[in-house]
Amino acid sequence: xxxxxxxxxxxxxxxxxxxxxxxxxxxxxxxxxxxxxxxxxxxxxxxxxxxxxxxxxxxxxxxxxxxxxxxxxxxxxxxxxxxxxxxxxxxxxxxxxxxxxxxxxxxxxxxxxxxxxxxxxxxxxxxxxxxxxxxxxxxxxxxxxxxxxxxxxxxxxxxxxxxxxxxxxxxxxxxxxxxxxxxxxxxxxxxxxxxxxxxxxxxxxxxxxxxxxxxxxxxxxxxxxxxxxxxxxxxxxxxxxxxxxxxxxxxxxxxxxxxxxxxxxxxxxxxxxx
Amino acid sequence: xxxxxxxxxxxxxxxxxxxxxxxxxxxxxxxxxxxxxxxxxxxxxxxxxxxxxxxxxxxxxxxxxxxxxxxxxxxxxxxxxxxxxxxxxxxxxxxxxxxxxxxxxxxxxxxxxxxxxxxxxxxxxxxxxxxxxxxxxxxxxxxxxxxxxxxxxxxxxxxxxxxxxxxxxxxxxxxxxxxxxxxxxxxxxxxxxxxxxxxxxxxxxxxxxxxxxxxxxxxxxxxxxxxxxxxxxxxxxxxxxxxxxxxxxxxxxxxxxxxxxxxxxxxxxxxxxxxxxxxxxxxxxxxxxxxxxxxxxxxxxxx
Numbered sequence: 240x241x242x243x244x245x246x247x248x249x250x251x252x253x254x255x256x257x258x259x260x261x262x263x264x265x266x267x268x269x270x271x272x273x274x275x276x277x278x279x280x281x282x283x284x285x286x287x288x289x290x291x292x293x294x295x296x297x298x299x300x301x302x303x304x305x306x307x308x309x310x311x312x313x314x315x316x317x318x319x320x321x322x323x324x325x326x327x328x329x330x331x332x333x334x335x336x337x338x339x340x341x342x343x344x345x346x347x348x349x350x351x352x353x354x355x356x357x358x359x360x361x362x363x364x365x366x367x368x369x370x371x372x373x374x375x376x377x378x379x380x381x382x383x384x385x386x387x388x389x390x391x392x393x394x395x396x397x398x399x400x401x402x403x404x405x406x407x408x409x410x411x412x413x414x415x416x417x418x419x420x421x422x423x424x425x426x427x428x429x430x431x432x433x434x435x436x437x438x439x440x441x442x443x444x445x446x447x448x449x450x451x452x453x454x455x456x457x458x459x460x461x462x463x464x465x466x467x468x469x470x471x472x473x474x475x476x477x478x479x480x481x482x483x484x485x486x487x488x489x490x491x492x493x494x495x496x497x498x499x500x501x502x503x504x505x506x507x508x509x510x511x512x513x
Numbered sequence: 514x515x516x517x518x519x520x521x522x523x524x525x526x527x528x529x530x531x532x533x534x535x536x537x538x539x540x541x542x543x544x545x546x547x548x549x550x551x552x553x554x555x556x557x558x559x560x561x562x563x564x565x566x567x568x569x570x571x572x573x574x575x576x577x578x579x580x581x582x583x584x585x586x587x588x589x590x591x592x593x594x595x596x597x598x599x600x601x602x603x604x605x606x607x608x609x610x611x612x613x614x615x616x617x618x619x620x621x622x623x624x625x626x627x628x629x630x631x632x633x634x635x636x637x638x639x640x641x642x643x644x645x646x647x648x649x650x651x652x653x654x655x656x657x658x659x660x661x662x663x664x665x666x667x668x669x670x671x672x673x674x675x676x677x678x679x680x681x682x683x684x685x686x687x688x689x690x691x692x693x694x695x696x697x698x699x700x701x702x703x704x705x706x707x708x709x710x711x712x713x714x715x716x717x718x719x720x721x722x723x724x725x726x727x728x729x730x731x732x733x734x735x736x737x738x739x740x741x742x743x744x745x746x747x748x749x750x751x752x753x754x755x756x757x758x759x760x761x762x763x764x765x766x767x768x769x770x771x772x773x774x775x776x777x778x779x780x781x782x783x784x785x786x787x788x789x790x791x792x793x794x795x796x797x798x799x800x801x802x803x804x805x806x807x808x809x810x811x812x813x814x815x816x
Contacts, residue, residue, distance in 0.1 A: 327712060349714055359709040363727040363804040372723065373714050398804045414713065 278306035278454035279340040279350055279421030281326060286335035288321050295321045297478040298335070305421075308448060308455045310465035312513060313475035319458045322475065323424050326456065327351040339422055351422040352415035356430055358407035360399040360414075367395035370413045378417070385413035388450075389443060405436035409443065416447065423448075425457040429464065441468055462509050466502055474512040482512035592774035597781070600774035609763070614782055617752065617759040620676065621744050621786075624683025629740060632688035633733070636695025641725070653692060661685040662750055674755035679748065686747040687740035694736025698729030731805065734798050741790040745783055 281303040288296040295318045303309050313319050324330040325337050328347040337344040339351060360369045371382035386392050389409040399407060408428050415423060425444070429437045445468060448455055459465050465472045466486060474482035486505065574594055580586040581593030588596065604610035635653065639646040661682060672678035702725050710720045752761020764779035802808040 329708065329712060347711060347714070353712050355705065355709065357705065359703075359705050361706055361724060361727070363730075364723065365804075372710065374719070400804070400806045418714070 277421065278452050280305045280338075281422060281454060281456070282338045283322075283325075284336045284338075286325065286337060287333045288318070288325060288330070289333050295478050296325075296332075299478070299480065301473065301480065303454055303456065305454055306452050308457070308468060308470045310457045310459055310469035310472045311475055312459060312462055312465050312472055312509060313481075314460070314513060317475045318478045319475055320426060323353065323426050323456065323458055326422070327353045327424055329353075348422075349418065350420055351424060352418065352420040353424045353426060354408070354411055354415055354428040356427045358399075358404075358411040358428075360407055360410055362399050364399075365395065366391070366397050366399060366402070366410055369399060369410055370395075370417055372414060373418065381417050382413070385416045386410075388416060388447060389413045403436075405432055405440060408432065408440060412443070412447070416451065419451070420453055422454045422456070425455065427458050427460070430459070430461075437464075444468070462506055462513070465509065466506055472505075472509055474509060476513065482509060484508065588773060589771060590773070592777055596774040597777045600772070600778045604763075604775065604778065610778075610782070613758060613760050613763045614786070617748060617761070618786065620679050620752075620759065621683060621748050624680045624748070625687050625740065625744050627680065628684030628686065628688035629691045629737070631684070632691035632736075632740075633695050635688075636692045636733075637699065640696045640699035640729075641721070653689075657689045657693070662747065665751070665754065669754075679751040679756075682751045683744055683747045686743040690739035690743065691733070691736040694732045694739070695729060698732025698736075699725055701732070702728035731798075731802055734794060734801070738791060738794050741794060742787065745787045745790070749783060 281301075283299050283301040286296055286299040286301075287294065299322070311319050311322065321330065325332050326339070326344065326348075328344045328351070331345075339348055342348070360366075361372065364372065367379065367382050367386065370385050371378035383392070383395065386395055389412050391406060391409055391413065394402070394406070394410075399410070402410065411428070429440050432440060441464070444455075457465070457469060469486055471483070471485050473480055484505065577586070577591070578594045581588065581591070581596075586593070592600075601610070635649065639650055639653075664685075665682065668678045668681055672681060706724050706728065707720060710724045715723065748759075749761055752759045753765050756762035756765070760779050760782050764776045767773075767775035767779070799808055
């Protein structure tokens, strides 16, 4: 089982890389000093989370292999955000166990980074200061590199309020990248953006994911977004997994341009489960 | 018509925004695209706009001087502006004005530093630590509602009529507005940002320095401006009760000798110091809140 999962991931990564080059040109070569970090596996075993008497997650079992791009789809109140908060350690599960890699999640996890729906930039920090909000040795250089990565190399000196919604989310993405996370959690970060900016953000996220190789969990209620970006889609309904599908097991559909009968059928299946 | 005429015209229309740039450009005889009367009107409007706020005070001053010079106004009631100006020169010459102002300013700032520091510290403590709020806040709210000038008799009993009494009163007066605004500012910092800071691994100290304090700063500065008003008011009252130096002493002493010109001068000195303190806080706001859209140069009003 483990061996198969690893092989699948490797094949998928190879396919991804080819797709990206074909679609958006060759990705920038990673810096020599910064080897491509490995994504980390996320596993949930019998996870229950209730607020008072109200159960939000009911005995959830979920395994996300390292480097996978998972989309979690569901209605509001279905437990998506709760799931996210449990993975990064903002909240504790009522019972059950959450692990990132081999480490049980007991508090905030330094290897997991969360992108919120609103960018949550500190308005009194310039863009560079926001990207390097955690400071630490050499933070300026790291923040610069992350800003370059998201295409905002020349905006470091600006105040956040002059940026557009899409630029703010890109700064937030750069902030998440600075610490080279093993897990990136995206809590509907594209929900408030206009359609064109959203497509731009999709491409950027995809390129960065291909370069960095972290595990992604994307929360969205946009089924099309889930199908076009993810390796795998999980539908969360009333705190339970209602559907768990591989989007493109054979690697036939080019990422970002998934359309046609297969994609449409998958789209229908997911919608029916939501 | 010279070939450079269109460029000149552009320069002229741009120059009209800055009134001082126009006369120099008007000397050039290149025919402007904007007719001269239009430009003059624009300059006139700018000048008028700059002068209008001064029209009323200057008019009142002129009327006042005229009334005093023509004998309608006794100098025992109100001195002529010219007499106040003379008193200014006199007290400036013998050094008493500067000495008194610096003594008063020293008292005010000492009181502000002590009271403001205590108010700020209590505001921070109660806002970040619930048990402290439970323990102290209702007491502070009770104390806050006592007019601090009402305890002057007690203060004189405690401290006598020396410097301590005045500084104590100022400190008590300024502590509460700073306390309230610090508390409120910290409590209303965006929860989402604090959560973000936790997820991104900021230590409690770093969260306080980089998220909580800057987020509370606009409110703290509003508290400071309130406190400055109270600071001067308290000092005026405290100094008129008993002093041997300071602006309050200067005016009370002048009253004994019916020197109304010196009294008015003292009042003006207070007004000027108050305005100066307010301008200083505004300057601090402009610098410290440069990140805030509302403090950008040329920011529009809300409505």
